[in-house]
Amino acid sequence: MILEAMYNGEFYPCETVVPTSPEYRRAIQTCAALMEQLSQRLSKEDYALVEELRAQNAIAQCEESESHFKYGFSAGLLVQQEAHKQVQRGENI
Numbered sequence: 001m002i003l004e005a006m007y008n009g010e011f012y013p014c015e016t017v018v019p020t021s022p023e024y025r026r027a028i029q030t031c032a033a034l035m036e037q038l039s040q041r042l043s044k045e046d047y048a049l050v051e052e053l054r055a056q057n058a059i060a061q062c063e064e065s066e067s068h069f070k071y072g073f074s075a076g077l078l079v080q081q082e083a084h085k086q087v088q089r090g091e092n093i
Contacts (some may be wrong), residue, residue, distance in 0.1 A: 009054070013069075 005011040035054075039047050 014065070 002011065035050070038050055042050065
């Protein structure tokens with residue numbers, strides 16, 4: 001049950017949900033190929049900058065994803081709450 005998993009600290013959607021779309025897989029493969037090309041063309045110092053750029057970009061993307069998740073989850077709860085109120089009042093949804 002999801003509530004039990006959340007309570008027990010076993011619910012990690014950001015760690016367990018990985019996109020499976022073909023676009024995602026192609027993008028990951030392309031990124032890996034580009035990083036390999038850059039590692040061969042750039043000096044070690046410049047490549048280290050590229051790696052740091054990727055790391056910081058990943059942090060920013062995770063923060064953005066978390067914000068979108070929170071907003072979407074909150075919006076879903078508001079829709080549910082509104083629907084529940086309409087049902088209690090006997091209104092058509």
